[in-house]
Amino acid sequence: MTTQPFWETKALSEMTIEEWESLCDRCGRCCLHKLEDEDTDEVYYTSVACRLLDTDSCQCQDYPNRKQIIPDCTVLTLEDIKNFHWLPESCAYRRISEKKPLSDWHPLISGTFESVHTAGISVKGWVHSESDVNVDDLEDFIIPHVMVR
DSSP, X not given: OOOOOHHHHXXXXXXXXXXXXXXXXXXXGGGEEEEEOTTTOOEEEEEEEOTTEETTTTEEXXXXXXHHHSTTOOOOOGGGGGGGXXXXXXXXXXXXXXXXXXXXXXXXXXXXXXXXXXXXXXXXXXXXXXXXXXXXXXXXXXXXXXXXX
């Protein structure tokens, strides 16, 4: 008898903390600065990442303390599920909330976090740290929607 993986049988609200955290594919896309059009609510991603994002590994350099260091850091919670539309279409949290399967490159499927980089899903190699950019110029760094799908 084959047991189905937890992400196929549980709603996000039923997951343990470990299961919830394991959904993150470590692509780094949620760590990109975003701009929102106040008239249309459309979200525009930029190629500028939070200063805590290691742009090579696409991991937060201080994940446990990120909210204390970066007060406006977005921490995904169950209360935010209805607002997951701003997440990339590839994001496991969004996909599961929309009742879609995980992609083949997702580490829970592939067994390795390297698959996210190999598939070109991560921000590795093409983002700038906010430490190197004037954040008042974020509009100059808007990227095409296809890069964050």
